[in-house]
Amino acid sequence: MFSMLGAGIAGLVAAPYLQSGWDKFLGVASRTDPTGLTGLLPNPGGFRYYSVAASVPHKDETDYQLKVDGLVDRPATYGLDALRALPQTRVVGDVQCTDGWRVPKTPFEGVLLSHLLDAAGVRPEGKAIRFTCFDGTYSESLTLAQARRPDVLVALKMEDKPLTYDHGGPVRLYAAPMYFYKSAKWLSGISVTETVIPGYWEEYGYDIDGWLDGADRSV
Numbered sequence: 001m002f003s004m005l006g007a008g009i010a011g012l013v014a015a016p017y018l019q020s021g022w023d024k025f026l027g028v029a030s031r032t033d034p035t036g037l038t039g040l041l042p043n044p045g046g047f048r049y050y051s052v053a054a055s056v057p058h059k060d061e062t063d064y065q066l067k068v069d070g071l072v073d074r075p076a077t078y079g080l081d082a083l084r085a086l087p088q089t090r091v092v093g094d095v096q097c098t099d100g101w102r103v104p105k106t107p108f109e110g111v112l113l114s115h116l117l118d119a120a121g122v123r124p125e126g127k128a129i130r131f132t133c134f135d136g137t138y139s140e141s142l143t144l145a146q147a148r149r150p151d152v153l154v155a156l157k158m159e160d161k162p163l164t165y166d167h168g169g170p171v172r173l174y175a176a177p178m179y180f181y182k183s184a185k186w187l188s189g190i191s192v193t194e195t196v197i198p199g200y201w202e203e204y205g206y207d208i209d210g211w212l213d214g215a216d217r218s219v
Helices: 002-031 080-085 113-120
Strands: 066-070 076-078 089-096 102-112 128-133 139-143 152-158 172-175 187-193
Touching (some): 066 113, 076 113, 102 113
Antiparallel strands (some): 152 172
């Protein structure tokens, strides 16, 4: 009995380390898996790891830049320190993928997208936003009204920690009321456009809006 109890306690102690190791393995494996089959592997932490690019560079304080341009009066480029210096907002929402996995009540923290748009001065003809990423491949879109919601962030933290590379760090989009494919990883560009330009997965038939079932769609 005591040996079983000891094994159980050891398992509980080791669990966080085993989970961390499995998370790292999935992250590395997914980045070198052209088939996407690593997305089918079980992950007790809930998250899966996806990339549509063959490789993605690492960015940090020394070389990360986020450009805000397009139909704006004041184009701008932000480094990590500049983004961190802006007012930060915390949003807690469910992370849900079209594949069916879900991580409830996940906290994200960062700069309201509306704050960056207001600072840039959106021109009257600007009606939508196109997001690009430093993987060189992925893109996403929102209408201007969606982008101005109070639950849409340029996120710097997830689960109260700086965004890791595998989770799209150092900066990603977080659109709380939408499926997670709308929350573009490795965010590098925010461009105001006249019309919605379908993102990467929308070109393959995904819903352009991507609302979660039961989400509050009011803007």
